[in-house]
Amino acid sequence: MATIAVDELTRAYGPVRAVDRVSFSVGDGEIFALLGPNGAGKTTIVEILEGYRSRDSGTVEVLGCDPASGGSAYRARIGVVLQSAGFEEEFTVRELVRLQCALYPRRHDPDELIDLVGLGDKRTTRVKALSGGQRRRLDLALGLAGAPELLFLDEPTTGFDPAARHHAWDLVARLRDLGTTILLTTHYLEEAQRLADRVGVLRSGRLLAVGTSDELRAGSHLPTVISFGLPADRSAAGLPVLSNRPEVRGSRVRLVSHDPLPDTRRLTRWAAESGTLLSDFAVAPPTLEDAYLALTEESADVR
Ligand SMILES: Nc1ncnc2c1ncn2[C@@H]1O[C@H](COP(=O)(O)OP(=O)(O)OP(=O)(O)O)[C@@H](O)[C@H]1O
Numbered sequence: 001m002a003t004i005a006v007d008e009l010t011r012a013y014g015p016v017r018a019v020d021r022v023s024f025s026v027g028d029g030e031i032f033a034l035l036g037p038n039g040a041g042k043t044t045i046v047e048i049l050e051g052y053r054s055r056d057s058g059t060v061e062v063l064g065c066d067p068a069s070g071g072s073a074y075r076a077r078i079g080v081v082l083q084s085a086g087f088e089e090e091f092t093v094r095e096l097v098r099l100q101c102a103l104y105p106r107r108h109d110p111d112e113l114i115d116l117v118g119l120g121d122k123r124t125t126r127v128k129a130l131s132g133g134q135r136r137r138l139d140l141a142l143g144l145a146g147a148p149e150l151l152f153l154d155e156p157t158t159g160f161d162p163a164a165r166h167h168a169w170d171l172v173a174r175l176r177d178l179g180t181t182i183l184l185t186t187h188y189l190e191e192a193q194r195l196a197d198r199v200g201v202l203r204s205g206r207l208l209a210v211g212t213s214d215e216l217r218a219g220s221h222l223p224t225v226i227s228f229g230l231p232a233d234r235s236a237a238g239l240p241v242l243s244n245r246p247e248v249r250g251s252r253v254r255l256v257s258h259d260p261l262p263d264t265r266r267l268t269r270w271a272a273e274s275g276t277l278l279s280d281f282a283v284a285p286p287t288l289e290d291a292y293l294a295l296t297e298e299s300a301d302v303r
Pocket of ligand 1: 013016017018036037038039040041042043044045
């Protein structure tokens with residue numbers, strides 16, 4: 001059974017249809033990422049699912065409940081990690097996490113939770129002395145306090161340095177291993193590609209595509225880029241016939257290919273037969289970011 005089932009969900013603010021007949025589902029234990037440009041409708045959808053915002057029409061079922069009428073019993077079963085929760089600055093990490101855990105009937109052990117988010121050495125530190133990244137970890141600990149069956153993560157790594165981002169990704173992967181279903185919003189496509197089992201791409205309130213990262217990449221029909229360097233004594237004019245005309249800049253050759261496998265085979269065979277070293281040979285298929293940009297840029301804003 002799906003943990004989240006959304007059918008024809010619609011919500012307008014005056015003349016603006018922020019969410020326009022959106023349907024998708026998220027399976028038990030799945031990580032689903034909602035992607036879309038600013039104003040696409042992500043927050044509106046997430047807040048409707050959390051039970052904090054009303055809908056105009058459509059059906060929504062989360063953990064077997066309608067969030068609009070689930071009340072506090074429903075909200076005790078979900079965890080919400082917002083972008084910038086306000087903290088009581090004078091509390092220590094342990095005090096805050098303990099207080100939060102005490103609010104829930106089904107709860108995590110506060111000290112285990114602090115360790116889980118990597119704040120073990122900051123237990124007795126006051127919130128006001130935490131760095132931005134450490135505060136976000138505390139956000140996460142507070143969102144997990146009630147051992148939620150479903151976790152909403154709103155842009156979990158915005159403002160993180162690369163190491164902190166990787167740490168957060170590891171943490172989300174551990175939560176997945178513990179069986180937590182996660183709905184994630186993010187503007188980092190690499191994050192979605194790494195973490196999410198499936199993604200949904202929104203624009204202007206409409207869901208343009210839903211699928212795995214690989215499905216969206218394949219569905220984009222974008223080319224693969226093959227690139228390499230030629231030695232000084234070789235000219236691009238001597239290259240074999242390829243599916244497209246290569247672009248040459250100095251000794252660097254770049255081929256935009258819709259047929260990457262035969263092109264790669266022709267190039268490597270030619271290099272072996274002519275004794276040519278192709279330096280930094282790289283085959284780059286389209287990324288989720290490429291597919292996302294193609295999707296969101298090509299779809300005209302029909303409003
Ligand atoms: N309370 C509100 N009153 C009026 N319009 C609103 C309200 N909240 C959102 N909107 C509008 O609804 C649309 C969707 O907004 P929403 O916040 O859901 O987008 P988002 O995808 O979360 O954007 P972002 O990536 O910038 O956070 C936008 O056009 C926004 O201006």
